[in-house]
Amino acid sequence: SQQGEEDPQALSIQEGENATMNCSYKTSINNLQWYRQNSGRGLVHLILIRSNEREKHSGRLRVTLDTSKKSSSLLITASRAADTASYFCATDGRGSTLGRLYFGRGTQLTVWP
């Protein structure tokens, strides 16, 4: 399977702390994306990092990518209760997969006020 796998499965922190989630994948990629899902809602795209990039920032989000280890991390700094959600990584397969996205099982983040 080309699916990404997030780690940990669940993370519980206090407001103001940083949250780090990791993702590992198996095959070569064009890019890796992170999505967020609030309870009962659809997934929302957060940030994309291309295979030739090592780090990317967007607001309080910081994403790193290590293609040699086939892994990525998502850091949310100064977390807020509103960041409580599930976070998924998705990889864009190469070759004949024609833009298909492969999702992991997600990390459930709970931020306590």
Place this chain on the structure above:
Amino acid sequence: DAGVIQSPRHEVTEMGQEVTLRCKPISGHNSLFWYRQTMMRGLELLIYFNNNVPIDDSGMPEDRFSAKMPNASFSTLKIQPSEPRDSAVYFCASSLFGGLFRVVDTEAFFGQGTRLTVV
């Protein structure tokens, strides 16, 4: 654009009945995905269309499931007959894919999902 629109938002049906889920992708997008999400199995890709053509339906669990995309602005996922184990949230997503030999960012936009309960 209003985003990806799915209907209905909730569906409760009896076992054996036919269920049809509908999706309107974002205008201009050329790829459409149907996903199923459950606690046990996570987010599973059921079928994937590119330019209205089914590219990969290997995720469709059984012949009871079928999907169509008659035009670029509409897709359906049908389950006939439905079974209790089909209960899940079904998501439709669309994206703009730039082609096999172009490196294009394939960000997916998801609908709000249809929560299906088969009793």
